Amino acid sequence: MGVLFFSWYDADQARDNELMLEPLGLHHAAELALQYRDPTIAQLTRLPEISNVKQAQAFIQDQQSQRHIMAVLHDNFGLVGVVSIEPLTDSFSGLPGLTLSETDTDSAGYFYFWIGTDYQCRGFGTRAARLALTQARKMGLKCLYTSVWGHNSHSQRVLGKVGFSGFADGAAGDVFDVQRELYFVVSLIE
Template sequence: MTAQDAVSEGTDGAPYLRIDAMVWLRETLADGGDALLDLPDRKSWRHQLFEHACAYADLPVVAQLGWAMHALGEADTTVRLDTARALWRMGEHEFAGDLLRHILLSAPEQPEARHLHQDWSQWCHAPPLGGAMPCDEELRLQPLGHHHVDDFRWQYVDPDIAMLCNLPSFADTEQWHAWLDETWGGGDQALLGIWHRQWGFIGCVGLGVYEDLGFFHYWLGNEFRGYGFGPRAGRVLLNFAREHWGVRACYAKVYVSNASSQRGLAKIGFDATDIPLLGNEAMPELLMHWPADEHCSAEEAHRLFVALDIETQVALPLAHTAR
Protein backbone atom coordinates (compact mmCIF):
# COMPACT_ATOMS: atom_id res chain seq x y z
CA MET A 1 0.00 0.00 0.00
CA THR A 2 1.35 3.42 -0.96
CA ALA A 3 1.02 6.65 0.98
CA GLN A 4 -1.27 7.96 -1.77
CA ASP A 5 -3.58 4.98 -1.22
CA ALA A 6 -3.92 5.97 2.42
CA VAL A 7 -5.06 9.46 1.47
CA SER A 8 -7.34 8.66 -1.45
CA GLU A 9 -8.96 5.44 -0.30
CA GLY A 10 -8.61 5.28 3.47
CA THR A 11 -7.62 1.63 3.17
CA ASP A 12 -6.23 -0.71 5.80
CA GLY A 13 -7.90 1.11 8.67
CA ALA A 14 -6.64 4.61 7.83
CA PRO A 15 -9.40 7.25 8.10
CA TYR A 16 -10.30 9.59 5.26
CA LEU A 17 -10.05 12.90 7.12
CA ARG A 18 -6.65 14.18 8.23
CA ILE A 19 -7.56 14.97 11.83
CA ASP A 20 -9.15 11.50 12.17
CA ALA A 21 -5.98 9.97 10.73
CA MET A 22 -3.84 11.90 13.21
CA VAL A 23 -5.95 10.67 16.13
CA TRP A 24 -5.85 7.12 14.76
CA LEU A 25 -2.06 7.21 14.48
CA ARG A 26 -1.66 8.35 18.08
CA GLU A 27 -4.12 5.77 19.37
CA THR A 28 -2.32 3.04 17.45
CA LEU A 29 1.05 4.12 18.84
CA ALA A 30 -0.36 4.26 22.37
CA ASP A 31 -1.94 0.80 22.03
CA GLY A 32 1.34 -0.64 20.73
CA GLY A 33 3.35 0.83 23.60
CA ASP A 34 7.15 0.83 23.66
CA ALA A 35 7.22 -2.49 21.81
CA LEU A 36 5.96 -0.81 18.64
CA LEU A 37 9.00 1.47 18.65
CA ASP A 38 11.58 -0.99 19.97
CA LEU A 39 10.97 -4.62 18.98
CA PRO A 40 12.44 -5.88 15.68
CA ASP A 41 9.36 -8.00 14.90
CA ARG A 42 7.23 -4.83 14.69
CA LYS A 43 9.21 -3.54 11.72
CA SER A 44 6.37 -3.91 9.20
CA TRP A 45 3.98 -2.03 11.51
CA ARG A 46 6.46 0.81 11.94
CA HIS A 47 6.91 1.18 8.19
CA GLN A 48 3.18 1.03 7.55
CA LEU A 49 2.43 3.70 10.17
CA PHE A 50 5.30 5.81 8.86
CA GLU A 51 3.71 5.75 5.38
CA HIS A 52 0.38 6.88 6.81
CA ALA A 53 2.04 9.68 8.80
CA CYS A 54 3.88 10.92 5.71
CA ALA A 55 0.70 10.79 3.63
CA TYR A 56 -1.11 13.05 6.08
CA ALA A 57 1.95 15.23 6.82
CA ASP A 58 1.68 14.30 10.49
CA LEU A 59 5.18 15.54 11.26
CA PRO A 60 5.38 14.70 14.98
CA VAL A 61 4.60 11.05 14.21
CA VAL A 62 6.89 11.05 11.16
CA ALA A 63 9.72 12.29 13.39
CA GLN A 64 8.95 9.85 16.22
CA LEU A 65 8.73 6.76 14.02
CA GLY A 66 11.50 7.79 11.65
CA TRP A 67 13.96 8.42 14.46
CA ALA A 68 13.10 5.05 16.03
CA MET A 69 13.57 3.29 12.69
CA HIS A 70 16.89 5.09 12.20
CA ALA A 71 18.09 4.03 15.66
CA LEU A 72 17.14 0.41 14.90
CA GLY A 73 19.09 0.51 11.63
CA GLU A 74 16.03 -0.26 9.50
CA ALA A 75 15.52 3.18 7.91
CA ASP A 76 16.52 3.51 4.27
CA THR A 77 17.61 6.82 2.77
CA THR A 78 14.06 7.82 1.85
CA VAL A 79 12.81 7.29 5.42
CA ARG A 80 15.74 9.23 6.86
CA LEU A 81 15.21 12.10 4.41
CA ASP A 82 11.50 12.29 5.26
CA THR A 83 12.40 12.28 8.95
CA ALA A 84 15.04 15.01 8.58
CA ARG A 85 12.60 17.12 6.57
CA ALA A 86 9.93 16.72 9.25
CA LEU A 87 12.37 17.67 12.03
CA TRP A 88 13.47 20.78 10.14
CA ARG A 89 9.91 21.91 9.46
CA MET A 90 9.03 21.41 13.15
CA GLY A 91 11.95 23.60 14.24
CA GLU A 92 14.11 20.74 15.54
CA HIS A 93 17.07 22.08 13.59
CA GLU A 94 19.89 20.34 15.45
CA PHE A 95 18.29 16.89 15.15
CA ALA A 96 17.58 17.52 11.47
CA GLY A 97 21.18 18.56 10.88
CA ASP A 98 22.56 15.50 12.70
CA LEU A 99 20.43 13.17 10.60
CA LEU A 100 21.31 14.93 7.34
CA ARG A 101 25.02 14.68 8.11
CA HIS A 102 24.59 10.97 8.87
CA ILE A 103 22.87 10.48 5.50
CA LEU A 104 25.62 12.33 3.65
CA LEU A 105 28.34 10.31 5.36
CA SER A 106 26.75 7.09 4.18
CA ALA A 107 25.64 8.37 0.76
CA PRO A 108 27.69 11.49 -0.09
CA GLU A 109 26.51 11.60 -3.71
CA GLN A 110 22.80 11.32 -2.91
CA PRO A 111 21.40 14.42 -4.74
CA GLU A 112 18.22 14.84 -2.69
CA ALA A 113 20.21 14.69 0.54
CA ARG A 114 22.70 17.26 -0.72
CA HIS A 115 19.95 19.63 -1.83
CA LEU A 116 18.03 19.26 1.43
CA HIS A 117 21.20 19.81 3.48
CA GLN A 118 21.95 22.94 1.45
CA ASP A 119 18.44 24.36 2.02
CA TRP A 120 18.57 23.48 5.73
CA SER A 121 22.02 25.06 6.09
CA GLN A 122 20.97 28.30 4.37
CA TRP A 123 17.93 28.59 6.63
CA CYS A 124 19.90 27.93 9.81
CA HIS A 125 22.63 30.42 8.93
CA ALA A 126 20.25 33.31 8.20
CA PRO A 127 16.77 32.61 9.59
CA PRO A 128 14.20 35.42 9.90
CA LEU A 129 14.15 37.13 13.30
CA GLY A 130 17.54 35.63 14.08
CA GLY A 131 15.95 32.23 14.57
CA ALA A 132 13.83 33.33 17.52
CA MET A 133 11.23 30.72 18.49
CA PRO A 134 9.12 31.94 21.43
CA CYS A 135 7.30 29.09 23.13
CA ASP A 136 5.35 27.85 26.12
CA GLU A 137 4.93 24.31 27.43
CA GLU A 138 2.95 23.15 24.36
CA LEU A 139 3.29 25.74 21.61
CA ARG A 140 6.31 26.86 19.65
CA LEU A 141 6.28 29.87 17.33
CA GLN A 142 8.78 29.77 14.50
CA PRO A 143 9.27 32.06 11.48
CA LEU A 144 7.31 30.85 8.47
CA GLY A 145 9.59 29.74 5.64
CA HIS A 146 9.24 28.39 2.13
CA HIS A 147 9.80 24.85 3.45
CA HIS A 148 6.51 25.18 5.39
CA VAL A 149 4.32 25.46 2.28
CA ASP A 150 2.70 22.03 2.72
CA ASP A 151 2.05 22.62 6.42
CA PHE A 152 0.40 25.95 5.61
CA ARG A 153 -1.69 24.37 2.86
CA TRP A 154 -3.15 21.65 5.11
CA GLN A 155 -4.62 24.24 7.52
CA TYR A 156 -5.40 27.05 5.07
CA VAL A 157 -7.83 24.88 3.11
CA ASP A 158 -10.72 26.47 5.06
CA PRO A 159 -11.88 29.43 2.87
CA ASP A 160 -13.13 31.33 5.93
CA ILE A 161 -9.52 31.98 6.94
CA ALA A 162 -8.76 34.09 3.86
CA MET A 163 -12.09 35.91 4.11
CA LEU A 164 -12.02 36.71 7.84
CA CYS A 165 -8.31 37.59 7.93
CA ASN A 166 -8.17 39.57 4.66
CA LEU A 167 -5.55 37.18 3.28
CA PRO A 168 -5.10 36.04 -0.34
CA SER A 169 -6.87 33.05 -1.84
CA PHE A 170 -3.75 31.55 -3.36
CA ALA A 171 -4.19 30.31 -6.91
CA ASP A 172 -1.07 28.15 -6.81
CA THR A 173 2.09 27.42 -4.86
CA GLU A 174 4.11 30.05 -6.72
CA GLN A 175 1.71 32.77 -5.58
CA TRP A 176 2.12 31.62 -1.98
CA HIS A 177 5.91 31.76 -2.21
CA ALA A 178 5.74 35.26 -3.72
CA TRP A 179 3.38 36.40 -0.93
CA LEU A 180 5.76 35.04 1.69
CA ASP A 181 8.72 36.83 0.12
CA GLU A 182 6.73 40.08 0.05
CA THR A 183 5.68 39.64 3.69
CA TRP A 184 9.24 39.25 4.92
CA GLY A 185 10.74 41.63 2.37
CA GLY A 186 9.53 44.85 3.97
CA GLY A 187 11.39 44.20 7.18
CA ASP A 188 8.48 45.32 9.37
CA GLN A 189 6.44 42.09 9.47
CA ALA A 190 6.96 38.99 11.61
CA LEU A 191 4.99 35.96 10.43
CA LEU A 192 5.28 32.84 12.56
CA GLY A 193 3.77 29.39 12.36
CA ILE A 194 2.07 28.06 15.49
CA TRP A 195 3.41 24.58 16.18
CA HIS A 196 1.85 22.28 18.74
CA ARG A 197 4.30 19.78 20.19
CA GLN A 198 1.89 16.88 19.66
CA TRP A 199 -0.13 18.01 16.62
CA GLY A 200 2.33 19.97 14.50
CA PHE A 201 1.42 23.08 12.54
CA ILE A 202 -1.97 24.48 13.59
CA GLY A 203 -2.03 28.08 12.34
CA CYS A 204 -0.21 31.40 12.08
CA VAL A 205 0.38 34.48 14.20
CA GLY A 206 1.74 37.74 12.88
CA LEU A 207 2.92 41.12 14.08
CA GLY A 208 3.68 44.22 12.06
CA VAL A 209 5.98 46.59 13.96
CA TYR A 210 6.48 50.34 13.60
CA GLU A 211 8.56 52.13 16.25
CA ASP A 212 7.08 50.90 19.56
CA LEU A 213 3.70 49.92 18.08
CA GLY A 214 2.46 46.63 16.71
CA PHE A 215 -0.37 45.37 14.53
CA PHE A 216 -1.42 41.86 15.54
CA HIS A 217 -3.29 39.08 13.73
CA TYR A 218 -3.66 35.31 13.94
CA TRP A 219 -5.60 32.40 12.50
CA LEU A 220 -6.03 28.71 13.35
CA GLY A 221 -6.96 25.65 11.34
CA ASN A 222 -10.57 24.59 11.78
CA GLU A 223 -9.82 21.49 13.89
CA PHE A 224 -7.78 23.45 16.43
CA ARG A 225 -10.16 26.28 17.25
CA GLY A 226 -11.88 26.51 20.59
CA TYR A 227 -9.03 25.07 22.67
CA GLY A 228 -7.35 28.35 23.60
CA PHE A 229 -4.36 27.86 21.29
CA GLY A 230 -4.82 31.20 19.51
CA PRO A 231 -4.87 33.35 22.65
CA ARG A 232 -1.94 31.40 24.09
CA ALA A 233 0.11 31.93 20.94
CA GLY A 234 -0.82 35.61 21.00
CA ARG A 235 0.31 36.06 24.58
CA VAL A 236 3.59 34.28 23.83
CA LEU A 237 4.30 36.52 20.83
CA LEU A 238 3.27 39.82 22.42
CA ASN A 239 5.22 39.18 25.61
CA PHE A 240 8.25 38.30 23.48
CA ALA A 241 7.77 41.42 21.35
CA ARG A 242 7.51 43.63 24.40
CA GLU A 243 10.68 42.18 25.94
CA HIS A 244 12.87 41.83 22.84
CA TRP A 245 11.51 44.28 20.26
CA GLY A 246 10.40 47.13 22.50
CA VAL A 247 6.73 46.93 21.49
CA ARG A 248 4.78 49.08 23.94
CA ALA A 249 1.26 48.79 22.52
CA CYS A 250 -0.49 46.83 19.84
CA TYR A 251 -3.63 47.15 17.71
CA ALA A 252 -5.79 44.55 15.97
CA LYS A 253 -8.90 44.83 13.83
CA VAL A 254 -11.73 42.34 13.63
CA TYR A 255 -15.09 42.23 11.92
CA VAL A 256 -17.90 43.38 14.19
CA SER A 257 -19.79 40.20 13.27
CA ASN A 258 -16.88 37.94 14.27
CA ALA A 259 -17.69 37.46 17.94
CA SER A 260 -15.38 34.45 18.40
CA SER A 261 -12.30 36.38 17.27
CA GLN A 262 -13.25 39.27 19.54
CA ARG A 263 -13.40 36.86 22.46
CA GLY A 264 -10.05 35.38 21.46
CA LEU A 265 -8.40 38.81 21.33
CA ALA A 266 -9.94 39.71 24.69
CA LYS A 267 -8.35 36.58 26.22
CA ILE A 268 -4.97 37.84 25.00
CA GLY A 269 -5.58 41.15 26.75
CA PHE A 270 -7.00 43.30 23.94
CA ASP A 271 -9.77 45.75 24.70
CA ALA A 272 -12.29 47.21 22.26
CA THR A 273 -11.82 50.87 21.41
CA ASP A 274 -14.33 53.45 20.19
CA ILE A 275 -11.99 54.54 17.39
CA PRO A 276 -13.89 54.28 14.07
CA LEU A 277 -12.46 52.37 11.13
CA LEU A 278 -13.36 53.32 7.56
CA GLY A 279 -13.32 51.50 4.26
CA ASN A 280 -15.62 48.50 4.64
CA GLU A 281 -19.26 49.51 5.00
CA ALA A 282 -20.55 46.06 4.05
CA MET A 283 -18.57 44.39 6.86
CA PRO A 284 -17.75 46.99 9.53
CA GLU A 285 -14.64 46.44 11.62
CA LEU A 286 -13.78 46.99 15.27
CA LEU A 287 -10.40 48.29 16.43
CA MET A 288 -8.97 46.62 19.53
CA HIS A 289 -5.96 47.61 21.63
CA TRP A 290 -3.39 45.86 23.83
CA PRO A 291 -2.69 46.07 26.70
CA ALA A 292 -5.99 47.33 28.02
CA ASP A 293 -4.35 49.66 30.57
CA GLU A 294 -2.08 51.32 27.99
CA HIS A 295 -3.18 54.64 26.46
CA CYS A 296 -4.43 54.46 22.88
CA SER A 297 -5.48 57.16 20.42
CA ALA A 298 -6.79 57.53 16.90
CA GLU A 299 -3.67 59.50 15.97
CA GLU A 300 -1.40 56.69 17.14
CA ALA A 301 -3.43 54.01 15.34
CA HIS A 302 -3.54 56.13 12.18
CA ARG A 303 0.23 56.54 12.23
CA LEU A 304 0.69 52.77 12.60
CA PHE A 305 -1.76 51.90 9.82
CA VAL A 306 -0.15 54.35 7.40
CA ALA A 307 3.38 53.13 8.20
CA LEU A 308 2.40 49.49 7.64
CA ASP A 309 0.32 50.29 4.53
CA ILE A 310 -2.85 48.76 5.99
CA GLU A 311 -5.79 49.34 3.66
CA THR A 312 -8.33 50.04 6.40
CA GLN A 313 -8.33 53.71 7.40
CA VAL A 314 -8.47 55.03 10.95
CA ALA A 315 -10.92 57.92 11.33
CA LEU A 316 -9.18 60.92 12.89
CA PRO A 317 -10.93 63.50 15.10
CA LEU A 318 -12.08 66.61 13.25
CA ALA A 319 -9.78 68.83 15.30
CA HIS A 320 -6.79 66.77 14.12
CA THR A 321 -7.77 66.70 10.44
CA ALA A 322 -8.35 70.46 10.45
CA ARG A 323 -4.76 71.22 11.40
Protein backbone atom coordinates (compact mmCIF):
# COMPACT_ATOMS: atom_id res chain seq x y z
CA MET A 1 0.00 0.00 0.00
CA GLY A 2 1.24 3.52 -0.76
CA VAL A 3 2.13 6.19 1.75
CA LEU A 4 -0.82 8.16 3.06
CA PHE A 5 -0.75 11.84 2.09
CA PHE A 6 -0.76 14.43 4.85
CA SER A 7 0.19 18.06 4.26
CA TRP A 8 2.42 18.02 7.35
CA TYR A 9 4.50 15.03 6.14
CA ASP A 10 7.70 15.63 4.16
CA ALA A 11 8.71 12.35 2.49
CA ASP A 12 11.99 13.86 1.26
CA GLN A 13 13.13 14.34 4.88
CA ALA A 14 11.81 11.04 6.26
CA ARG A 15 14.65 8.58 5.49
CA ASP A 16 17.92 7.65 7.18
CA ASN A 17 19.48 4.86 5.12
CA GLU A 18 17.26 1.79 5.68
CA LEU A 19 15.05 3.52 8.27
CA MET A 20 12.16 5.79 7.34
CA LEU A 21 9.08 7.46 8.76
CA GLU A 22 5.68 7.44 7.10
CA PRO A 23 2.24 8.42 8.39
CA LEU A 24 0.82 5.56 10.44
CA GLY A 25 -2.15 3.95 8.70
CA LEU A 26 -4.52 1.05 9.19
CA HIS A 27 -2.32 -1.09 6.94
CA HIS A 28 0.30 -1.00 9.76
CA ALA A 29 -2.11 -2.45 12.37
CA ALA A 30 -0.90 -6.07 12.35
CA GLU A 31 2.77 -5.12 12.69
CA LEU A 32 1.93 -2.51 15.33
CA ALA A 33 0.07 -5.10 17.43
CA LEU A 34 3.03 -7.48 17.14
CA GLN A 35 5.69 -4.94 18.15
CA TYR A 36 3.56 -3.39 20.91
CA ARG A 37 2.81 -6.73 22.57
CA ASP A 38 5.06 -6.07 25.58
CA PRO A 39 2.81 -4.36 28.20
CA THR A 40 5.83 -2.38 29.39
CA ILE A 41 5.56 -0.23 26.24
CA ALA A 42 2.04 0.86 27.23
CA GLN A 43 3.16 1.55 30.80
CA LEU A 44 6.17 3.64 29.75
CA THR A 45 4.24 5.64 27.14
CA ARG A 46 0.94 5.96 29.04
CA LEU A 47 -0.81 4.65 25.95
CA PRO A 48 -3.51 1.97 25.99
CA GLU A 49 -2.59 -1.70 25.96
CA ILE A 50 -2.86 -3.28 22.51
CA SER A 51 -3.08 -7.06 22.27
CA ASN A 52 -4.68 -7.64 18.86
CA VAL A 53 -5.09 -6.14 15.39
CA LYS A 54 -8.56 -4.72 16.12
CA GLN A 55 -7.21 -2.77 19.11
CA ALA A 56 -4.29 -1.59 16.97
CA GLN A 57 -6.71 -0.31 14.31
CA ALA A 58 -8.73 1.58 16.94
CA PHE A 59 -5.51 3.04 18.36
CA ILE A 60 -4.38 4.21 14.92
CA GLN A 61 -7.72 5.86 14.17
CA ASP A 62 -7.75 7.60 17.55
CA GLN A 63 -4.15 8.79 17.27
CA GLN A 64 -4.57 10.06 13.69
CA SER A 65 -7.37 12.35 14.85
CA GLN A 66 -5.23 13.96 17.57
CA ARG A 67 -1.62 14.16 16.41
CA HIS A 68 0.90 13.62 13.63
CA ILE A 69 1.80 9.98 14.13
CA MET A 70 4.31 8.08 12.02
CA ALA A 71 5.38 4.48 11.64
CA VAL A 72 9.11 3.87 11.98
CA LEU A 73 9.84 1.45 9.14
CA HIS A 74 12.97 -0.55 8.40
CA ASP A 75 13.58 -1.78 4.85
CA ASN A 76 14.21 -5.36 6.04
CA PHE A 77 12.22 -5.61 9.29
CA GLY A 78 9.07 -3.59 8.57
CA LEU A 79 7.50 -1.60 11.42
CA VAL A 80 9.98 -1.21 14.27
CA GLY A 81 8.25 1.58 16.22
CA VAL A 82 6.20 4.76 16.23
CA VAL A 83 6.93 8.48 16.65
CA SER A 84 4.35 11.17 17.28
CA ILE A 85 4.24 14.95 17.28
CA GLU A 86 1.22 16.71 18.75
CA PRO A 87 1.14 20.46 18.10
CA LEU A 88 0.28 22.27 21.33
CA THR A 89 -3.18 23.77 21.50
CA ASP A 90 -5.20 25.59 24.12
CA SER A 91 -6.54 22.23 25.32
CA PHE A 92 -3.11 20.56 25.76
CA SER A 93 -2.56 19.53 29.37
CA GLY A 94 0.33 17.09 29.11
CA LEU A 95 3.02 19.00 30.98
CA PRO A 96 2.40 20.25 34.50
CA GLY A 97 3.94 23.66 35.09
CA LEU A 98 3.89 24.62 31.41
CA THR A 99 1.32 27.31 30.88
CA LEU A 100 0.32 28.43 27.44
CA SER A 101 1.35 31.99 28.25
CA GLU A 102 4.93 30.68 28.38
CA THR A 103 4.95 29.30 24.86
CA ASP A 104 3.45 30.06 21.50
CA THR A 105 1.02 27.24 20.78
CA ASP A 106 1.54 27.71 17.04
CA SER A 107 5.22 26.83 17.27
CA ALA A 108 5.55 24.14 19.97
CA GLY A 109 4.65 20.48 20.11
CA TYR A 110 4.68 17.39 22.29
CA PHE A 111 6.79 14.42 21.13
CA TYR A 112 6.68 10.74 22.02
CA PHE A 113 8.21 7.59 20.57
CA TRP A 114 8.48 3.91 21.22
CA ILE A 115 10.46 1.11 19.63
CA GLY A 116 8.97 -2.36 19.30
CA THR A 117 9.71 -5.37 21.43
CA ASP A 118 11.94 -7.06 18.85
CA TYR A 119 13.99 -4.00 17.91
CA GLN A 120 14.94 -2.21 21.11
CA CYS A 121 18.57 -1.30 21.87
CA ARG A 122 19.63 -1.24 18.19
CA GLY A 123 19.85 2.53 17.73
CA PHE A 124 16.49 2.82 15.97
CA GLY A 125 15.07 5.11 18.67
CA THR A 126 17.78 7.71 18.22
CA ARG A 127 17.56 7.63 14.43
CA ALA A 128 13.74 7.77 14.46
CA ALA A 129 13.79 10.68 16.92
CA ARG A 130 16.18 12.61 14.67
CA LEU A 131 13.89 12.05 11.70
CA ALA A 132 10.90 13.16 13.78
CA LEU A 133 12.67 16.37 14.79
CA THR A 134 13.30 17.08 11.11
CA GLN A 135 9.59 16.55 10.41
CA ALA A 136 8.70 18.89 13.30
CA ARG A 137 10.94 21.62 11.82
CA LYS A 138 9.22 21.17 8.44
CA MET A 139 5.89 21.62 10.25
CA GLY A 140 7.13 25.01 11.44
CA LEU A 141 7.55 24.04 15.09
CA LYS A 142 10.25 25.84 17.05
CA CYS A 143 10.44 23.49 20.05
CA LEU A 144 9.23 20.13 21.27
CA TYR A 145 8.43 19.01 24.79
CA THR A 146 8.26 15.47 26.13
CA SER A 147 8.27 13.54 29.37
CA VAL A 148 9.53 10.16 30.55
CA TRP A 149 9.34 8.17 33.74
CA GLY A 150 12.46 8.42 35.89
CA HIS A 151 13.30 4.74 35.51
CA ASN A 152 13.13 4.83 31.69
CA SER A 153 16.87 5.23 31.12
CA HIS A 154 16.69 4.08 27.48
CA SER A 155 14.38 6.94 26.47
CA GLN A 156 16.35 9.44 28.52
CA ARG A 157 19.52 8.40 26.69
CA VAL A 158 17.81 8.78 23.28
CA LEU A 159 16.43 12.20 24.18
CA GLY A 160 19.88 13.38 25.28
CA LYS A 161 21.48 12.15 22.05
CA VAL A 162 19.06 14.18 19.91
CA GLY A 163 19.39 17.41 21.92
CA PHE A 164 16.60 17.34 24.51
CA SER A 165 17.45 18.75 27.93
CA GLY A 166 15.58 18.49 31.21
CA PHE A 167 13.61 21.48 32.42
CA ALA A 168 11.54 20.19 35.36
CA ASP A 169 10.61 17.00 37.09
CA GLY A 170 7.56 15.58 38.73
CA ALA A 171 7.18 13.95 42.12
CA ALA A 172 10.12 14.22 44.45
CA GLY A 173 12.07 11.06 45.10
CA ASP A 174 14.75 8.87 43.68
CA VAL A 175 15.51 9.69 40.02
CA PHE A 176 14.83 6.07 39.10
CA ASP A 177 11.49 6.04 40.95
CA VAL A 178 8.70 4.58 38.80
CA GLN A 179 6.41 7.46 39.86
CA ARG A 180 8.83 10.27 39.04
CA GLU A 181 8.19 11.99 35.74
CA LEU A 182 10.97 13.96 34.05
CA TYR A 183 10.28 16.73 31.52
CA PHE A 184 12.43 17.63 28.53
CA VAL A 185 12.52 20.27 25.80
CA VAL A 186 14.48 20.71 22.57
CA SER A 187 14.80 23.80 20.43
CA LEU A 188 14.24 23.20 16.73
CA ILE A 189 15.68 26.52 15.64
CA GLU A 190 18.86 25.92 13.66
